[in-house]
Every structure is written in structure tokens, then in C-alpha cells.
Amino acid sequence: MEAVMTREALAIELGKTGQGDRAAFQRVYEATSSKLLGVCLRILGDRGLAEDVLQDTYLTVWRRAETFDATRASPITWLVTIARNRAIDRLRSAGARVQTRPVDDAFEVADDAPLASAQIESADEARRLNGCLEELDDKVGGAIRTAFFEGVTYDELSQRQDVPLGTMKSWIRRGLLKLRACLEQ
Structure with missing residues (x-):
């Protein structure tokens, strides 16, 4: 350790x-x-x-x-x-050599980074998602963020909030339905 x-x-x-x-x-x-x-x-x-x-x-x-x-x-x-x-x-x-290529070959190397338009679109989607999450009740929005962004299980969430597991699942399900409706507008 x-x-x-x-x-x-x-x-x-x-x-x-x-x-x-x-x-x-x-x-x-x-x-x-x-x-x-x-x-x-x-x-x-x-x-x-x-x-x-x-x-x-x-x-x-x-x-x-x-x-x-x-x-x-x-x-x-x-x-x-x-x-x-x-x-x-x-x-x-050990005699290992790093493979190098002429600098002119760099023009032939594809850039795997997303296009600027895709980054802007992704940022817009993130803003919309955050806006919709803000419209949810604090406990529901917080539970959804924690579950999906931090990877915390529903069981752990129910223990943290001191609510039954079924209640936590219901909160998240209803919250996700509201999120979907908000995002479809």
C-alpha cells in the first residue's frame, strides 16, 4: 500500500x-x-x-x-x-532507437482531433444538458450527475442519501425522463 x-x-x-x-x-x-x-x-x-x-x-x-x-x-x-x-x-x-521521420512527412499525418465545428456542437450539447439538469430538483439532478459522471452505483447513492434503493431508482428514472423531454425541445 x-x-x-x-x-x-x-x-x-x-x-x-x-x-x-x-x-x-x-x-x-x-x-x-x-x-x-x-x-x-x-x-x-x-x-x-x-x-x-x-x-x-x-x-x-x-x-x-x-x-x-x-x-x-x-x-x-x-x-x-x-x-x-x-x-x-x-x-x-540496449541499442533501442526512436523511429524518426523527416519533418515534411508531418503534412501526411492525419490529425485525429475533432473538427472545430464538432467541438462547438459538443460544447453546445453540454450547455443544453447542464441547463436541463439545472431544471431538475437538486437531489435528483445531483443523483444523476453522481451516477453518470462519477460512476457511482444506485446502491451507493441510496446509502449516501439514506433512502431506499427503489426510491433512488425512481428518482433517477423520473429525472432521466424529464431530461429527455427537456433535450427534445
């Missing part, structure tokens, strides 16, 4: 690590190792290599923690940069 640590607390622990505090180093490791492993794994694509690079990363952190400056970078940014650089170094040492 990864420890949760604020940015300020992590900066303090890195400072202590720079002074040779092994317990502080352990806390830094516990708070950041899964994130840094994810960075290494994303770059290397191999868990064994990623774990090796993670170990190298923390050796570097132990040796260079006294150089960390919280006024220049956040602690996690500093740590991720070290992990990223170590992973890229490992790729390079």
Missing part, C-alpha cells in the same frame, strides 16, 4: 534523505515507488527492466537528494525526471 504524502511533506522527506536519514528515504520510497514504477514501465514496456531501472532511480535519489531544490521543482517532478531519464538511458544502452 502506497503512503499518501503531500507535496510539502515529500519535500521535507527528500531534504532529510539528503542528510542521510534512512527512515525518510523509506518514506519517500513508500510514497512514490508505484508512480515511478509506472513511469519506467510505460517507457520500457518490460516489468523486469522497469524494476531494475526503479532500483537505479532510488540509488540516484539517495545519492543526489541533497541537490533537490523545492523552489525549482515539485518533489514528484524531480523524482519522475530521474526515473524517466534512467529509463531512457536503459533503452539507449
